[in-house]
Amino acid sequence: MTTARQQELQQRASALRAEATARTLAYRRQTWLRFALVFIPVPLVLVLLRLQIEAWHYFLFGGAYIGFSALLYVMDGRASERCDAADKAAEEAERAADVEAEAN
Numbered sequence: 058m059t060t061a062r063q064q065e066l067q068q069r070a071s072a073l074r075a076e077a078t079a080r081t082l083a084y085r086r087q088t089w090l091r092f093a094l095v096f097i098p099v100p101l102v103l104v105l106l107r108l109q110i111e112a113w114h115y116f117l118f119g120g121a122y123i124g125f126s127a128l129l130y131v132m133d134g135r136a137s138e139r140c141d142a143a144d145k146a147a148e149e150a151e152r153a154a155d156v157e158a159e160a161n
Contacts, residue, residue, distance in 0.1 A: 063157045070150035077143035084140045091132060095125045 099122045103115075 066154040073147040077147040
């Protein structure tokens with residue numbers, strides 16, 4: 058027989074797990090978009106304009122590429138940390154529900 062507290066903990070654990078799963082799926086979808094936005098535009102423009110740009114423009118394109126890559130790294134790190142935090146909260150809630158179930 059389950060108590061009201063145990064049911065509440067199980068519902069909270071399942072809700073947190075669903076949120077963690079949704080965050081992870083959204084993170085995976087957005088990561089591909091972020092990578093595409095960094096690794097396609099700068100090299101593509103460079104290839105398209107390679108016969109029309111001067112030598113010093115390559116330094117600008119290199120700086121832009123490094124800057125966009127660093128921005129991607131920061132954005133991806135923050136999104137990954139949010140996914141990890143949601144996953145950890147779900148695991149803790151599941152553990153609390155399991156402890157409550159074993160106690161009864």
